[in-house]
Amino acid sequence: MARAADAIGLTGTGLRIGTAAYMAPEQAMGQTVTPATDVFALGVLAAYVAGGVLPFGGGPESADGS
Template identity: 75%
Template sequence: MSTPSPGTHPVRPALPADDPQETGVPRVIDFGIARAADATGLTGTGLRIGIAEYMAREQAMGLPVTPAADVFALGALAVHVAGGTPPFGPGYVLSPADCEKGLATEPVTGLWFDDLADERPFCVRRSDGREIVIVRLVHAEAEDGPVAVVLSRYTKAG
């Protein structure tokens, strides 16, 4: 692995603070998590890799993490950037108990409007009046395919 060049930034998780509309500076975001495929998802006793507010249910439950968790993270970040709150509400953290009880299976409903539901499954209206399409990434499954495939289903080109 190479050392970052002077003036570069270390790789870190994508956060809503990275929104170029907020900072005026675009950033390259890597949604991957580097670790050995056979390594545990724990970084310490009872701790998981990831930021709790953006963690997929399987991560919160300590189950094996698949590429679907990256799709979830992308959707969660998009919801926060577009709507100003994490997908399950500000400060809400998925816990294994919540996941086992089936809680927190739907995103915050106050962000969504569905008057164009047939054409655009989920949209967020920002305070500046622009509408941003948020596809079903927070509910994407591994069998849905890579992020680009999921996104293409909701674009004119797709």
């Protein structure tokens, strides 16, 4: 893949990348991601399409968990 010489990397070890509303719990907590993570995201997407609202509410995009 091509990129600009002065571009910075967007990925790295220990970083969590994804849309919080569609992330599986293990992905959000930084644990090992498996194919089940994709199934979870697909299920959330299907629920959103079917119901018109996010299945876990519309809270903030990020939270500190406290």
